[in-house]
Amino acid sequence: MTQRELAGELGISLGKANYCLRALVDKGLIKTANFRRSQHKARYFYQLTPHGLKEKAGLTKRFLKRKIKEHQALTEEIARLREEITG
Known part of the structure; x- marks a missing residue:
């Protein structure tokens, strides 16, 4: 490119x-x-560079941690909403 x-x-x-x-x-x-x-x-x-690869890995790790937290929050919200509906 x-x-x-x-x-x-x-x-x-x-x-x-x-x-x-x-x-x-x-x-x-x-x-x-x-x-x-x-x-x-x-x-x-x-x-x-090796330094660039290390930074890229760090960015990826932080991104994945954020996405895992988002997934957990959504899973908890879905469970809460289901409980409200079936309550």
């Missing part, structure tokens, strides 16, 4: 996508490299 395609997918400008990608590189979350065999030497690929 090109930066232009990424920007379109996210609904942001190309400049903003580039700015954000550069910030991720600066934070050490992703690294860039040229496509060695590409005729377009300005093309880069982005790869998560």
Whole structure:
């Protein structure tokens, strides 16, 4: 996916996508490299660094914890509502 395609997918400008990608590189979350065999030497690929993978895993873990809590709350609400109906 090109930066232009990424920007379109996210609904942001190309400049903003580039700015954000550069910030991720600066934070050490992703690294860039040229496509060695590409005729377009300005093309880069982005790869998560070990630090980036750790951050991604942390985000995923926090997301799953939130979803589990939401599921538990909904299950309890459904049980409460059923009790009210059959009460």
